[in-house]
Amino acid sequence: MKKRTVKKPARKTAAAGRPVRAAKTAPNGHDTQHAVEQFLYRQAELLDEKRWQDYIDLFAEDGMYWMPPEPSHATWDGMPAIFAEDKNLMTVRMKRVLHPDAWSQRPLWGTNHVVGNVVVERESPNGDVVARSRFHMMELRRDDVRHFAGLYIHHLKKTKDGYRIKLQRVDMTNAQAAFDYVLQVWV
Amino acid sequence: MLHERIPNLANFVEPDRVRREVYTDAAIFEMEMERIHEHVWIYCGHETQVPKAGDYYTTRIGRQPMLMVRGKDGKVNVLYNRCPHRGSMMCGDRSGNAGEFFRCSYHSWTFHHDGKLRAIPMMESGYAGTRWTRDNPDCNMKRAARVENYRGFVFASLAAEGPGLLEFLGRSKVAFDDICDRSPEGEVEIVPNCFRVIQHSNWKIFLENQLDALHPSVTHQSTGRAAREVELEIExxxxxxxxxxxxxxxxxxxxxxxxxxxxxxxYPYGHCILTGYMGLRPQDPDTLEYERVLAKAYGEKRKEEILSTNIHHVLIYPGLSVQSPLQQLRAVRPLGVDKTLTEIWHFRLKGAPEPIYRRALAYYNLVNSPSTLINADDLENFWKAHQGLSSDGGDWVSFHRHYGRDAEKDGIVETAPNCGTSEAPMRNQMKAWTQYMASGK
Known part of the structure; x- marks a missing residue:
């Protein structure tokens, strides 16, 4: 009796194409789960190290960084968005932050990202991947600490130089809360 | 009484300078809430935020938590968000639908959408012989003393006496005319999203910045230059x-x-307009199509009038900053002497081509969202201003720029040619402030 109830949902999940265990093997023989995790950890590290250009370079030429104000939004196109940035706009943001007269950038400011709960949701035969994960970011600005947390959904394109981001969707749990000050760069 | 604790308020404001305590003193803040915000017309929201009966939105007028709610008769009511029984807040969510009636979660008192008492549990057995009777007005949810709606924009005043909304707005009502007239149907609807950002500074610092034409090229140069570099590279x-x-x-x-x-x-009551706008009437195919639609709706002459309305920003003192050519506004809600919330809304021009909405939306997202490339540096300045004003390093705030060059006619102060960066708007706001604060009750 018990065995049956355990097995049944497992079969259903596999049929729906959403593996519970993500230890899936990609066509090239590498462990997709491991590769995606390493990519996400590296991306978070670039933010914490303020390596903005390297961060932008992780995006495909037509890549988008998108943070909707609420999870029901299905597109950024024609919708209010906290972020909806292509590489050009990301470059504006980077150049602003690096400008010596970006007054709000002067104070002591740092972040610490932790990324986890990585699930490879879908992998195409060409190696492109959709993955979701959870993040928690602590930010220090002067003496003030803020916390931001939520869900990342990465649409990753497989290239010879590794993954590139076609779309990074960021559903921040506190997106609808009043912002105590603003967000200066990507979360 | 407060005014007895601050007996020399008149000495705090001079035509060209203001004492720093006006921004930092908690007792003065309380007095401002009582004599200004809880007295004048305050913007509550747009009627399209509450399309159906029972739809409500919570807001604040001064220190008072309020509800804007659509009644079954179609009218928009503004009520104190409070049960008259034991004082519990009625609606704990920012917005929602109350259903057929409001119901207090504490003891199940229920109220109609206009605040009138509907039922109290045990009304017959529990209250017989007490002075708590159904016809006692204290049994109702309290209503804002006055509510008026101008072209869909709902305002309320907590004072029974005072000028009507249109008299109060005076010429600043052009903010709403300019927003609505740019629609071929003469109407706008809310884009259902509110960006909310908290500033750690006094509410007046924000308002004074809105028409400070000197600050953009200083405060925002990092973003301006970054955007220019990328723009040229794209070109x-x-x-x-x-x-x-x-x-x-x-x-x-x-x-x-x-x-x-x-x-x-x-203008009187502290309202101000900054004229001039940068490049909102380009000659690209989208704009030309929009102009064609407007001309069809209004005729060529009226279309020209509408599109040549010369406004960058309208400030409606003490709580609203409107960018009418972009259909956006920021409502200012003071939370404390050094803490201010802005609620940032965008409106869609009914009947206008989609690209025109998207152009304004780009501004809403880039400039007014919580990831703003612009206000990040403003908020830093506001915080620094409040910190500096809290110190004993000086007593006065200077509003001397182009002082003495203003031409006043019929109560309207127009800055002289080539004086666009004049601090006249700050002087005008403080003039209104002084009048409100002196009026008492």
Missing amino acids: KRTGKIPLSYHMLSAFSTVTIEKWDNFQTLN
């Missing part, structure tokens, strides 16, 4: 510049001297 690559970049790059291409070419118009 080199593609031969075209996306319009939305112009909204950012203008901060570096419009120099301090050019800002002086604009003009401010300063």
Whole structure:
């Protein structure tokens, strides 16, 4: 009796194409789960190290960084968005932050990202991947600490130089809360 | 009484300078809430935020938590968000639908959408012989003393006496005319999203910044230059510049001297207009199509009038900053002497072509969202201003720029040519402040 109830949902999940265990093997023989995790950890590290250009370079030429104000939004196109940035706009943001007269950038400011709960949701035969994960970011600005947390959904394109981001969707749990000050760069 | 604790308030404001305590003193803040915000007309929201009966939105008027709610008769009511029984807040969510009636979660008292008592549990057995009777007005949810709606924009005043909304707005009502007239149907609807950002500074610092035409080319130069660099690079690559970049790059291409070419118009009750706008009437196919639609709706002459309305920003004192050519507004809700919430809304021009909405939306997202490339540096300045004003390093705030060059006629102060960066709007706001604060009760 018990065995049956355990097995049944497992079969259903596999049929729906959403593996519970993500230890899936990609066509090239590498462990997709491991590769995606390493990519996400590296991306978070670039933010914490303020390596903005390297961060932008992780995006495909037509890549988008998108943070909707609420999870029901299905597109950024024609919708209010906290972020909806292509590489050009990301470059504006980077150049602003690096400008010596970006007054709000002067104070002591740092972040610490932790990324986890990585699930490879879908992998195409060409190696492109959709993955979701959870993040928690602590930010220090002067003496003030803020916390931001939520869900990342990465649409990753497989290239010879590794993954590139076609779309990074960021559903921040506190997106609808009043912002105590603003967000200066990507979360 | 407060005014007895601050007996010399008149000495705090001079025509060209203001004492720092006006921004930092908690007792003065309480008095402002009582005599200004909880007295004058305050913007509550747009009627399209509450389309159906029972739809409500919570808001604040001064220190008072309020509800804007649509009744079954279609009228928009503004009520104190409070049960008359034991004082519990009625609606704990920011917005929602109350259903057929409001119901207090504490003891199940229920109220109609206009605040009138519907039922109290044990009304017969529990209250017989007490003075708590159904016809006692204290049994109802309290209503704002006055509510008026101008072209869909709902205002309330907590004072029974005072000028009507249109008299109060005076010429600043052009903010709403300019927003609505740009629609071929003469109406706008809310874009259902509110960006909310908290500033750690006094509410007046925000309002004074809105028409400070000197600050953009200083405060926002990092973003202006960054956008300009990327804009030129895109042009080199593609031969075209996306319009939305112009909204950012203008901060570096419009120099301090050019800002002086604009003009401010300063009205009674502290309202002000900053004229001039950067490039909102380009000649691209989308704009030309929009102009065609407008001309069809209004005729060529009226279309020209509408599109040549010369406004950058309208400030409706003490709580609203409107960018009518972009259909956006920021409502200012003071939370404390050093803490201010802004609620940032965008409106869609009914019947206008989609690209026109998207152009304004780009500004909403880039400039007014919580990831703003612009206000990040403003908020830093506001915080610094409040910190500095809290110190004993000086007593006065200076509003001397172009002082003495203002031409006053019929109570309206127009800045002289080439004085666009005049601090006249700040002086005008403080003039209204002084009148409100002296009026007492």
